[in-house]
Amino acid sequence: MRFVDEFRDADKAHALAAKIAALCEPGRQYKLMEVCGGHTHTIYKHGLEDYLPESITLVHGPGCPVCVIPMGRVDDAIHLASRPDVIMTSFGDMMRVPGSNGSFFDAKANGTDIRMVYSPLDSLKIARQNPDRQVVFMAIGFETTAPSTAVTMLRAATEGLRNFSVFCNHVTIIPAIKAILDSPDLRLDGFIGPGHVSTVIGCRPYEFIARDYGKPVVVAGFEPLDILQSIYMLMLQLSQGRSQVENQYSRVVPWDGNTVALKAIGETMELRPYFEWRGLGFISHSALKVRSAYESMDAELLFSVPGVRVADPKACQCGEVLKGVLKPWECKVFGTACTPETPIGTCMVSPEGACAAYYNYGRMHRTRVAEAARLGAS
Amino acid sequence: MSVDQGGRRELPVLDREQQVLDRIDRARRRTPRVREERITMSHGSGGKATQTLVEAIFLDSFRNDLLEPLEDSASLLLDGTRVAFTTDSYVVSPLFFPGGDIGDLAVNGTVNDLSVSGATPLYLSAGFILEEGFPVADLTRVVSSMRDAAARAGVSVVTGDTKVVQRGKADGCYINTAGVGLLSRSVSLGVAFARPGDAIIVSGPIGDHGVTIMLARGELDIEADVSSDTAALNGLVGSLLDEVPDVRAMRDATRGGVATILNEIARAAGVGVLVSEDDIPVREEVRGACELLGIDPMYVACEGRLVAVVPAGSADRAVATLRAHPLGAQAAVIGHVTDQQPGIVQLKTAFGGTRIVDLLVGDPLPRIC
Numbered sequence: 001m002r003f004v005d006e007f008r009d010a011d012k013a014h015a016l017a018a019k020i021a022a023l024c025e026p027g028r029q030y031k032l033m034e035v036c037g038g039h040t041h042t043i044y045k046h047g048l049e050d051y052l053p054e055s056i057t058l059v060h061g062p063g064c065p066v067c068v069i070p071m072g073r074v075d076d077a078i079h080l081a082s083r084p085d086v087i088m089t090s091f092g093d094m095m096r097v098p099g100s101n102g103s104f105f106d107a108k109a110n111g112t113d114i115r116m117v118y119s120p121l122d123s124l125k126i127a128r129q130n131p132d133r134q135v136v137f138m139a140i141g142f143e144t145t146a147p148s149t150a151v152t153m154l155r156a157a158t159e160g161l162r163n164f165s166v167f168c169n170h171v172t173i174i175p176a177i178k179a180i181l182d183s184p185d186l187r188l189d190g191f192i193g194p195g196h197v198s199t200v201i202g203c204r205p206y207e208f209i210a211r212d213y214g215k216p217v218v219v220a221g222f223e224p225l226d227i228l229q230s231i232y233m234l235m236l237q238l239s240q241g242r243s244q245v246e247n248q249y250s251r252v253v254p255w256d257g258n259t260v261a262l263k264a265i266g267e268t269m270e271l272r273p274y275f276e277w278r279g280l281g282f283i284s285h286s287a288l289k290v291r292s293a294y295e296s297m298d299a300e301l302l303f304s305v306p307g308v309r310v311a312d313p314k315a316c317q318c319g320e321v322l323k324g325v326l327k328p329w330e331c332k333v334f335g336t337a338c339t340p341e342t343p344i345g346t347c348m349v350s351p352e353g354a355c356a357a358y359y360n361y362g363r364m365h366r367t368r369v370a371e372a373a374r375l376g377a378s
Numbered sequence: 379m380s381v382d383q384g385g386r387r388e389l390p391v392l393d394r395e396q397q398v399l400d401r402i403d404r405a406r407r408r409t410p411r412v413r414e415e416r417i418t419m420s421h422g423s424g425g426k427a428t429q430t431l432v433e434a435i436f437l438d439s440f441r442n443d444l445l446e447p448l449e450d451s452a453s454l455l456l457d458g459t460r461v462a463f464t465t466d467s468y469v470v471s472p473l474f475f476p477g478g479d480i481g482d483l484a485v486n487g488t489v490n491d492l493s494v495s496g497a498t499p500l501y502l503s504a505g506f507i508l509e510e511g512f513p514v515a516d517l518t519r520v521v522s523s524m525r526d527a528a529a530r531a532g533v534s535v536v537t538g539d540t541k542v543v544q545r546g547k548a549d550g551c552y553i554n555t556a557g558v559g560l561l562s563r564s565v566s567l568g569v570a571f572a573r574p575g576d577a578i579i580v581s582g583p584i585g586d587h588g589v590t591i592m593l594a595r596g597e598l599d600i601e602a603d604v605s606s607d608t609a610a611l612n613g614l615v616g617s618l619l620d621e622v623p624d625v626r627a628m629r630d631a632t633r634g635g636v637a638t639i640l641n642e643i644a645r646a647a648g649v650g651v652l653v654s655e656d657d658i659p660v661r662e663e664v665r666g667a668c669e670l671l672g673i674d675p676m677y678v679a680c681e682g683r684l685v686a687v688v689p690a691g692s693a694d695r696a697v698a699t700l701r702a703h704p705l706g707a708q709a710a711v712i713g714h715v716t717d718q719q720p721g722i723v724q725l726k727t728a729f730g731g732t733r734i735v736d737l738l739v740g741d742p743l744p745r746i747c
Contacts (some may be wrong), residue, residue, distance in 0.1 A: 001665055010730035045674075047731015096420075096740070105740075109416040118598060224729045329395055335402035340739045341426050342413060351672075361733040363399060364719060 007223030008046065016228045017051040023235040030056045031187060032234055033324055035177060036194035037064025037352025038222050044361035046224040056231070059324030060354035062176045062280065063194050065141040066097050067322065067346040067353045070276045071312065073169055074099030076305040077138050078107045080167060081114050083303065087130060088114045088167075089123040090138040093350045098343055100310045120152035120166075127156070127164040136299045139168045144196040146170045146288060147261035150268040153290075153297055167299040168290050171275065173197050174205050175286035179277075181213050185325050190234040192227065193219035195249040200265075202257025203245050210243040221249040268294050278346050279312060279319030318345035321354050328358040335359060403721070410434045420740025424634030424679075427740050447646075449568060450491040450629060453561055460561035462497035464488060467554040473520065475594040477586075477605030480553055481523035483681060486610045487632065488557040489531045493612040494628035494684055496567045496619060497559030499531060504538040505554040510545040520551060531610035533557070563619055569639075569687070571626040572647035574717040577693035579686045581614060581706040582607065583659040584636050588678035589667045600670060602663040609682030614705045618686065621699040626687040630680075636712075637676035637735045639685045640723045643715070651723040653713030653735070673742040676725075676735060687715065 024030070034040060040060045043049060049058060062068055074097055081088035081104075088104075095104045095116060108114045117123050120137050127135035139149045149166060156164045173194060180186060193206055198219045206217045216237035220230035230248045237244060247253055268291055275287030290298035299305075312318065315333045320326040328334055328347065338344040340356050347355035410430040420427035437445065444452045451464030468484040485502065492499040504524065508517065528535055535555075586607040593600055611630060619625060629639045636658070644651045660668075660675045668675045682705060688696045693711050700706030718724075723735040 001662060001669070004669060005728075008729045010728065013730055044733060046727045046729040047725075047733045048729070050731040105418045105420065106414065106416070109414070109418045122597070224731075327395075329398045335398065336405040339405075340736075341430070359402075360736045363402065363736075364722060364724060364732070364734050 004223070007221070007225045009225065012225055013051055013228055016225070016232055020051075020056070020228070020232050020235055021053045023232070023239045024053050024055050025239070028055060030189050030235070030238070031059055031324070032056065032190050032192060032231060033059040033061045033180075033188050034192040034220075034227070035061040035063045035173065036192075036197065037067065037350065038196060039192055039194070039220065039227060040064065040354055040357050041352045042222050042224055042227060044357040047361075048224050048227060049362075051228060052231070056235075059188065060321070060328075060357070061324060062180065062277070062322040063142065063173060063197070064347070064350050064352040064354070065145065065171070066093050066350045067318070068171060068176070068277045068280070069094075069097060069140060069169060069346060070278045071098070071100050071310040072276070072308055074103070075101065075310060076307060077167055078102070078104065078112065079306055080136055080299060080303050081107060081112045085134050086113070086303070087126060087133050087135045088112070088138060089117045089126060089135060090114060091140065092116050092118075093352075094138055094140055096343070097346055097349050120149050121155070124152055124156055124161065124164060127161055131163060134163050134165065134302070137164070137166050139166045139170055142171055142173050142194070142197045143200040143265070146265050146269065147200060147258070150261075150264035153268045153294055154264060156297060157294065162296070165297045165299040165302050166290055168269065168288060170269065170288040171277070172271075172286055172288065173201075175283050176277065176280065177209065179280055179283050180323050181209065181215070183323050183325075186323060188215060188324065189238060190216040190218070192230050192234070193217045193245070195219060195221050195226070195253060198247075198249065198253045198257070200258050200261045203247050203253065203255050204257075206245045210245050214243045216243045217245045219245070219247045219249050219253055221252065267291070276309065279316075279322045281319070313344050316345040318347045321345075321347050328355040331355070335363070406721075418740070423738065423741040424632070424638055425738035425740055428634075429737065447568060447570065449495060451495040451497065451559075453495065462492050462495045462559045462561050463556070464491040464495070465554065465556035466491060467552065469549070469552050470591065471549055472594050473516065473550055475606055476590055478608040478681075479520055479523050480551060481520035482527035483608050484553040484555045485524050485527035485531060485533070486608050486681060488555040489533060489610040489612055490630040490682075490684070492557050492559035493610070493615040494567075494630050495559075495561070496563055496565045496615075496628075497561045498616075499533045499557055499559040499612055501536045501558050502528065502533050503556045504535050506538070506540045507548055507552040508540065508542045509548040509550050510542060512550050517551065520553075527610065531612055563623075565619060565623060565625065567625065567627050568646070569627040569629065569643045570646040572643050572649055572687045572715045573626070573689070574649055574715050575690045576626060576687050576715040577690050577696075577711045578640070578643070578651065578653060578713045578715065579688060579693065579696055579700065579709060579711050580631070580636060580659065581611075581684045581686070581700050582682075582708045583661045583664065584631065584680055584683060585660060585664045585668065585675035585678035587681040588635065589664045591679075592671070593667065598671070600667060602667050604661065604663045604667070607680055607682040609705050611682060611684055611705065614700065614703045615684070617703055618696060618699050622688060622692045622696045624689055624692055625696070626689065628684050628686045630684050632681060633679050634738070635675070635677040635679055636683075636685060637674070637723070638737060640735060641737045643687060644721050644723050647715070648720045650716040650718040650720055651713060652716050652718070652726065653723070654726045655728040656726075657710055657712045659708045659710050677738055677742050690714070
């Protein structure tokens with residue numbers, strides 16, 4: 001398949017693996033964080049770690065949109081959805097995320113009208129078809145999905161649609177990265193920057209990471225060769241003692257981002273003073289809410305939601321996993337009490353979550369491509 | 379530290395990680411229990427949730443030696459004659475889709491469940507649950523395609539039942555078919571018979587039916603030239619068993635796709651399974667649609683494809699025999715049974731890495747970004 005197979009070429013991967021291995025200083029351990037859940041998914045789906053020398057560890061970061069939704073927000077959404085006048089619409093991978101009293105799937109089985117959509121624009125369609133019901137879109141995701149929510153709101157406003165609103169849970173990536181960098185129990189050597197988020201925000205917002213924290217950042221695409229090349233670029237920076245922001249995904253990511261998308265977000269949404277992230281706690285200025293000019297589309301204002309904060313289950317160590325302090329299998333409940341069938345923490349829900357990715361794809365005796373390992377050892 | 383034939387070497391797995399993996403393995407072998415208070419859509423997906431429901435509720439109550447193997451059909455001894463018996467219900471939406479409709483699906487599915495058990499399908503029953511208001515013209519269309527499918531497969535529908543429910547209590551038309559077939563061959567088939575070294579074969583490109591249905595629902599605004607692979611496999615199975623009588627097992631890859639069958643093999647036989655992504659036939663259109671939706675074709679349903687386990691020495695003959703039949707033209711060996719990591723299916727990715735292919739919990743859900 002064109003534009004896909006070129007980025008999955010095993011011969012090129014072998015060549016890159018050898019170059020990466022050659023850059024490893026003997027005796028030094030490298031920890032690189034891929035911030036984005038899409039990268040985590042690619043890494044596991046293609047078995048990319050097999051190409052890396054033993055001295056390089058990939059740490060799976062907080063960029064999985066459903067993984068960072070706190071239980072209280074899921075409860076609020078289900079409370080909203082259970083009103084008879086409401087149709088709740090949601091992306092597919094939100095459906096299994098557990099609240100304190102079950103997931104959207106469970107609520108749906110109890111008769112709540114929750115419908116899966118592929119785009120927020122589908123929610124508009126449902127709103128037009130059901131003029132006597134309020135259609136609420138469960139908006140989740142980083143700057144990647146926020147523009148599509150924004151565009152949908154703008155369109156609803158243009159059409160004068162009165163029965164569409166948004167339960168806004170959009171979060172922003174930079175404060176989360178900063179929280180991780182400031183976390184005392186962490187040692188990272190560099191970041192594989194989130195490609196899709198960067199198509200919107202560009203590369204400039206990462207400059208503080210290189211400048212203030214001295215860590216290299218390479219914004220990466222989502223095919224396995226993209227990630228391998230980004231690891232090579234990070235290793236090259238580390239071997240040369242540089243810390244800069246580089247763009248591996250230049251075929252998609254403009255350095256200054258997408259100003260039209262940013263404008264749409266800015267017009268319809270504004271920063272919240274603080275927002276709770278699952279496992280990471282409250283992070284200031286880290287999420288978006290509906291701007292007051294669009295308050296008629298703000299489900300939080302239209303309906304009363306309990307807004308009760310629900311503490312993460314005690315046994316759950318999602319926070320440590322999200323920060324990369326623990327590997328998924330090091331969590332106390334991993335794989336026994338917490339599995340993809342019965343997730344306790346959200347890292348186990350989405351295929352992008354570090355725990356689900358490890359459980360579904362990585363739970364095996366590991367082998368590595370011999371060439372990379374041999375070169376790494378020499 | 380050992381180097382295997384693939385030029386890879388096994389790393390010493392950290393003791394602690396291995397302990398965790400062992401603990402998980404034990405947890406997975408525990409008797410399944412349904413934790414949900416109500417049935418959710420996941421229970422019908424063919425994945426782990428379905429398996430748990432079947433084992434914890436149905437098998438637990440009905441337990442007997444004939445049911446216990448949980449094969450596609452039960453093999454019974456009736457007055458000295460070996461007979462295969464099976465049943466399946468069809469609730470597909472939409473009822474009509476490119477390449478078929480609920481009618482031929484209902485005949486072919488049951489014919490295939492009998493065929494892959496090594497039986498010659500003979501007689502079917504047909505039960506209809508119809509919703510008030512369902513157009514008679516549609517019913518006629520469904521029933522005539524059942525008639526044609528039965529004629530093609532050489533079976534007769536010999537008994538049936540009709541129920542009508544109030545509008546809104548069903549989605550147009552549901553069909554249940556049961557079937558009996560004669561186990562006249564002296565073969566003994568079962569996924570539990572898979573042995574290390576055996577080859578694993580699929581009879582053609584995977585995922586056509588599932589992708590066709592997803593696109594036919596019209597929710598995705600994607601157009602692709604795909605049609606369902608629904609077909610009766612008794613002819614194909616017949617020629618395979620004639621030429622390769624030492625086939626160990628066959629399954630038709632329906633709900634849950636090829637990945638689910640591979641897991642059933644690994645689990646029932648207590649073996650490992652290693653398949654190679656490069657060798658699995660997938661049509662470009664199907665791959666493209668799956669790529670866009672972020673789902674894996676390995677989990678997408680087929681309705682006219684079988685997975686066969688054959689001894690290594692018979693693999694070439696089996697593939698040649700399948701390819702000689704129009705329904706098996708793109709048959710291929712996709713991997714083999716190993717003695718490594720019993721119960722686990724591993725995939726050698728086209729990229730050159732390795733990963734697990736586990737059972738899904740429920741339906742594959744599209745990823746958001």
